[in-house]
Amino acid sequence: MTTTTTTTYQMLVDGESVAARSGAVFERVSPAHDVVVGTYPRGDAADMDRAVAAARAAFDSGPWPRSSGAARARVLRRVADLIERDLEELARTETLESGKPISQARGEVASTAELWFYAATLAQHAYGDSHNAIGEQYLGVVLREPIGVVGMITPWNFPLLIVSQKLPFALAVGCTAVVKPAELTSGTTIRLAELCREAGMPPGVVNVITGSGREVGARLAEHPGIDMITFTGSTAVGKTIMASAASTLKKVELELGGKNPQVVMADANLDRAVDAVVFGVYFNQGECCNSASRLLVHDTIADEFVDRVVERAKAVRVGDPLDEATLIGAIASAEQFDQIQSLVHDGTASGASLLLGGHRLDSDTGRFFQPTVFDHVTPDMSIAREEIFGPVLSTLRFSTIEHALEIANATVYGLSAGIWTQDLDSAMTFARRAKAGTVWVNCWMDGFPELSFGGYKESGVGRELGRAAVDEFTELKTLTIHTGPRTSWIDGTLL
Numbered sequence: 213m214t215t216t217t218t219t220t221y222q223m224l225v226d227g228e229s230v231a232a233r234s235g236a237v238f239e240r241v242s243p244a245h246d247v248v249v250g251t252y253p254r255g256d257a258a259d260m261d262r263a264v265a266a267a268r269a270a271f272d273s274g275p276w277p278r279s280s281g282a283a284r285a286r287v288l289r290r291v292a293d294l295i296e297r298d299l300e301e302l303a304r305t306e307t308l309e310s311g312k313p314i315s316q317a318r319g320e321v322a323s324t325a326e327l328w329f330y331a332a333t334l335a336q337h338a339y340g341d342s343h344n345a346i347g348e349q350y351l352g353v354v355l356r357e358p359i360g361v362v363g364m365i366t367p368w369n370f371p372l373l374i375v376s377q378k379l380p381f382a383l384a385v386g387c388t389a390v391v392k393p394a395e396l397t398s399g400t401t402i403r404l405a406e407l408c409r410e411a412g413m414p415p416g417v418v419n420v421i422t423g424s425g426r427e428v429g430a431r432l433a434e435h436p437g438i439d440m441i442t443f444t445g446s447t448a449v450g451k452t453i454m455a456s457a458a459s460t461l462k463k464v465e466l467e468l469g470g471k472n473p474q475v476v477m478a479d480a481n482l483d484r485a486v487d488a489v490v491f492g493v494y495f496n497q498g499e500c501c502n503s504a505s506r507l508l509v510h511d512t513i514a515d516e517f518v519d520r521v522v523e524r525a526k527a528v529r530v531g532d533p534l535d536e537a538t539l540i541g542a543i544a545s546a547e548q549f550d551q552i553q554s555l556v557h558d559g560t561a562s563g564a565s566l567l568l569g570g571h572r573l574d575s576d577t578g579r580f581f582q583p584t585v586f587d588h589v590t591p592d593m594s595i596a597r598e599e600i601f602g603p604v605l606s607t608l609r610f611s612t613i614e615h616a617l618e619i620a621n622a623t624v625y626g627l628s629a630g631i632w633t634q635d636l637d638s639a640m641t642f643a644r645r646a647k648a649g650t651v652w653v654n655c656w657m658d659g660f661p662e663l664s665f666g667g668y669k670e671s672g673v674g675r676e677l678g679r680a681a682v683d684e685f686t687e688l689k690t691l692t693i694h695t696g697p698r699t700s701w702i703d704g705t706l707l
C-alpha cells in the first residue's frame with residue numbers, strides 16, 4: 213500500500229487561521245487505508261457566529277464589494293493559478309479523505325481551476341439593464357448588486373469542485389462567504405481558503421468553519437447575519453435547510469440528489485453507449501449526484517447490451533485509490549457503505565436479477581464495494597427509485613420512447629438524464645420531455661463552466677454555473693430617474 217501522511221488543519225476566520233474556541237478537534241480516517249489523514253477544529257455555534265460577523269463586516273464596510281470587477285477578476289485568476297500550482301497536493305488530499313481514485317481527483321482539481329478562471333470573467337459582466345423608452349423624461353436602470361453574505365454548505369463527494377461551483381461565482385459579483393464543508397472531507401476547502409488569502413483576498417471575504425452539520429451547518433442556515441444560503445447535499449438535509457432559512461426569509465439555492473437515467477435506443481452506437489453506461493455509474497464509486505444509476509434499454513437489444521455492460525464492468529479496477537490504475541476507490545463512510553449494502557439486499561429480495569458484484573470486496577484495509585449490475589428491475593423497486601450513491605446499476609427495459617420517458621420521469625428527482633440514439637426525433641423528443649435540469653445526448657456527465665447546472669423537482673432549487681450564477685448571487689435594484697418639469701399631482705400645472 214502507498215504511504216499516507218497526517219495533516220493538522222485550522223479554520224479560517226477574518227484572514228486568520230484559528231482553532232475552535234473550545235479547543236475541540238476531530239480526525240478524518242482514510243476510508244481506503246484506515247489511518248488518520250487529517251485533524252480539524254470542531255467548531256461550534258459560537259465559532260460560526262464569529263465567522264459570520266467577519267463576513268458581514270467584510271461585506272458591509274470592506275474593500276471587496278467596493279472594488280472593480282476587473283480587480284476582483286485578477287484575484288480570482290490568481291486563485292486559479294494557485295490551484296493549478298498545488299494540483300498534486302490538493303488531489304492527494306481529496307483521495308485520502310474521500311477515497312476517490314487519484315486520477316479522478318486530479319481531474320477534479322483541474323476542473324476546479326477552470327471554474328475559477330471562468331468565474332473571473334463574470335466579475336466584469338455582472339451588469340443589469342437600462343430602459344430608454346419609458347417616456348422622454350425618464351431613464352430606467354436596473355442595477356445588479358451583490359446579494360451580501362453567502363453561507364455555503366457542501367458535501368463530501370466532490371469537496372473542492374462543489375465549493376468552487378459556488379464560491380468563485382459569489383466572490384466575482386462582490387459577495388463575501390462563510391463555508392461549512394462536510395466533516396469527512398474538509399481539507400481541500402481549508403486549503404482553498406488559504407489560497408484565496410495568498411492570492412490577496414482581503415480578510416473576512418472567505419471564512420471556513422469545520423464541524424458537524426447538525427451544529428455549525430444548522431447555525432449557518434438559520435443565521436440572521438446571512439443573506440443567502442447555498443447548499444449541496446442530500447434532498448433530506450436540503451429540506452431542513454430550506455425550513456431553517458424560512459425564519460429570516462433568506463434566499464436559498466439547493467443542489468440535491470438524483471436518480472438519473474441513461475436511455476439506450478436500439479439504433480444507438482452501442483460501443484459508445486456501453487462505455488458511457490459503465491463510466492456513468494462507476495465514476496467516483498457512484499457517489500455522485502449525476503450518477504447514471506438507472507439504465508433504460510430498449511427491449512430488442514437489452515440482452516446483448518446488458519451482457520456487454522457486465523463484461524465491461526468486470527474490467528473496472530477497484531482498489532487502493534492512490535494506485536494510478538484504480539478506477540473505483542473506497543466508499544467514503546461506514547454509513548454510506550451500509551446504505552449501499554442495504555439497498556442491494558432490497559434489490560435481490562424484491563426479485564431483480566443480480567448479474568455482477570453485490571458484495572464487499574476483500575481487502576486488507578478500507579471498505580470497497582464491488583461494481584454491481586442488476587437486470588430486470590421494475591420501476592416500483594427501491595433500487596429503481598432511491599439514490600444508492602454507490603457503484604450499483606439498475607437496468608430497466610422499455611418498448612417505445614413514450615415508455616422510456618414514462619419510466620425516466622417516474623421519480624421525485626430531476627437532476628440529469630441522457631439518451632443514446634442516432635435518430636434526431638428520438639433525441640429531441642426525449643430532451644424536451646425529460647424532467648431534468650440537464651439532458652445529455654450521446655454523452656454523459658460532460659460539464660462546462662459556461663453551462664448552468666441544477667435540478668428539477670426534488671433535485672434542487674436554482675442554478676449554478678454559467679451566467680445563471682450571476683443571477684443567483686445578485687439582487688436587482690431598480691433606479692427610476694426623472695428629468696425636467698413635473699406635472700402637479702394637485703392641479704396639473706407644470707412645476
Ligand code: NDP
Pocket residue numbers: 365366367368369370374392393394395396423424425426428429430431433444445446447449450452453467468469470500501599601627667671672
Ligand atoms: P448531506 O446532506 O448529509 O450533507 C451535506 C452537507 O450538509 C454536509 O456538509 C453536512 O455536514 C451538512 N449537514 C448535515 N446535516 C445538516 C443540517 N441539519 N443542517 C445543516 N447542514 C447539515 O449529504 P452528503 O454529504 O451525505 O452528500 C451526499 C448527498 O449529496 C447525496 O444525496 C447527493 O446526491 C447529494 N449531492 C448533490 C449534488 C448536486 O449538485 N445536486 C452534488 C453532490 C452531492 P456533515 O456531513 O459534516 O455533518
